[in-house]
Amino acid sequence: MAVTAAERGRDVRRRLLTAAAELIPEVGWNSVSTRLLAQRAGVAPGLVHYHFPSLAVLLREAAVGVMREVVLATAPGLATAETVDAGLDLMLASLDAYTGTDPTSLLFIETYLAATRDENLRTELAGLVEEFRDALRSWLAEHGQDDHHQVAAVLAAAIDGVMLHRALHPELTSPAVFPVLRRMLAPGTANR
Amino acid sequence: MAVTAAERGRDVRRRLLTAAAELIPEVGWNSVSTRLLAQRAGVAPGLVHYHFPSLAVLLREAAVGVMREVVLATAPGLATAETVDAGLDLMLASLDAYTGTDPTSLLFIETYLAATRDENLRTELAGLVEEFRDALRSWLAEHGQDDHHQVAAVLAAAIDGVMLHRALHPELTSPAVFPVLRRMLAPGTANR
DNA sequence: ATTCGCCTTGGGCGAATGACCAATATGTAG
């Protein structure tokens, strides 16, 4: 039993963050209460305000943490893409995993919205979008895109827009999106 | 005083809808309470549940009403655009009015999110997006776009995505977006 | 064995919520 109190504490903190990441998509950002959170994490209600100064801080850390993981998971694949087509294909393929109604998609939408009412969250989210744009920029520059700055910004926005619309019209999948978005990019080596 | 009770009733109903359209962006969909709504509309709290079966129904009717007005306001201009560039320019110009943090943008984002948790709202919203796509489709077809179905869907999504990202990065305005989105469309007559 | 520090418990506070309702007002119809 080498588990110290501090280690158990860190575990509870992590469980609370995990529970938040689950509950935000399930019931919505504003309906994640301290009691619901504690129940899902399997801890006493009072622990929420022991490990976190407020519910808002907890939710922020949980949401941004998950989103950062998702974004960073896509970046390395882009960097090693041989052609523009391969890179775009890869991105849209991973986007297909997000149907607009799955937990991850909902977490994204919920967080975007919550950011409109939380200055700190908005700043963190802006930084995350900037990281994603950076990954897109270097990938595009690698393949001779001249206005990669603008293209990266629009492409990042378009991808989030597709995710948003996919919740309403599920048929908006990568085969339908690819040829249109492809035209935004430099000709590259081949046209699918 | 020819104002009948029924007329006053209809006026109260309308005032409640207007108040809802104001408050949803101000405080957020889930924080629009019956009392706050009644206060803004200048009526007694009990009237909310007299004119509407539930708060959810009121919010739905108010939000979709405003969104439909916004969408339908853009459509006729598109139909009379002489060139592809003129049409896209027009759309992006009207999009510039929505900074991502203004009431209308927030209403859109709030409603998209609320739709993920409200079956009826999702259906109404899907229909609205379909109307917007239709306007885009006929505009594109008019100018020789062959895959106007797919382009309209992606363009509609991209526009919403730009609005979403603009809340985080305000510099994503029409001059930056135009040249990139322009490439998604058929060559048309001129390149800006 | 005692002290120390971190973690945990469960309950309680005031405030706000959606929905509901009996009572009242006000205009129309018989």
Place this chain on the structure above:
DNA sequence: CTACATATTGGTCATTCGCCCAAGGCGAAT
């Protein structure tokens, strides 16, 4: 004038909320 329908009032109900806290638990250090 009397009945009636609709609109309105102001308050009550049970429930839930975020946050707080006194008290207890427990391994580590002395």
